[in-house]
Amino acid sequence: MNYFKLFQLNQELKIDKKKLKKNFYILQKKYHPDLNLKKKIKKKDQLLISIKINQGYNILKNKFSRANHLLDINKKKNFYKKNNITKNKDILIEKFNLYEEIQKIKKKPNQLIKIKNFIKKIKKKKNLLFLKFNKKIKEKKIEKANKILFHISFIYKILNKAKNFKKKLK
Known part of the structure; x- marks a missing residue:
């Protein structure tokens, strides 16, 4: 999953952390099972989406994990991330x-x-x-x-x- 797209951020190392936080709350308000009372999405699916949102937020707020994520989304098919x-x-x-x-x-x-x-x-x-x-x-x-x-x-x-x-x- 591309977390930059999820949070509507440019795919760059330097990000707008205020926009990240703002979009995190918007997404959680929309998908968190305790906050979303509409029954359009099953509670189990809401929970899974909410977990992904949390994971993405934690990855993007940290510079090192954000860099790692940039590598992941830019890697080629046969590219092995770990260095020898x-x-x-x-x-x-x-x-x-x-x-x-x-x-x-x-x-x-x-x-x-x-x-x-x-x-x-x-x-x-x-x-x-x-x-x-x-x-x-x-x-x-x-x-x-x-x-x-x-x-x-x-x-x-x-x-x-x-x-x-x-x-x-x-």
């Missing part, structure tokens, strides 16, 4: 280096300042990767967009690890 890790050694090496950087920060004074700067650096990298992803999707270069999304998934993991370390410092 061995083909992405450069990404793995970067991941290990970033994990190593977190470990080094743990051994230094002024850890809180250093981890905050590290998090800023990783967020910038994530934003740049999303820009590259968006460009490749617009160019219909799905395999390259997939590789970038694979890279972004590692960046999210590193970012979470750094944020968890920051929480422990506070």
Whole structure:
């Protein structure tokens, strides 16, 4: 199912979140079994439609899952979304280096300042990767967009690890 069409949004990484929310409520008002008292649609079918609306809303409100959905709706018939890790050694090496950087920060004074700067650096990298992803999707270069999304998934993991370390410092 194409959730962009369901919520009447442009098929792009950047979306109008106010329109998404507005259309979510309109659709739920129309199909939610507790809100729709008209008997034109069976209650069971209303529930299934309502569940799909919730799934679509949750996918589109999150940038990473929205990017994944863009890949899904743009993929070719024989395209396999998961990347082969061995083909992405450069990404793995970067991941290990970033994990190593977190470990080094743990051994230094002024850890809180250093981890905050590290998090800023990783967020910038994530934003740049999303820009590259968006460009490749617009160019219909799905395999390259997939590789970038694979890279972004590692960046999210590193970012979470750094944020968890920051929480422990506070």
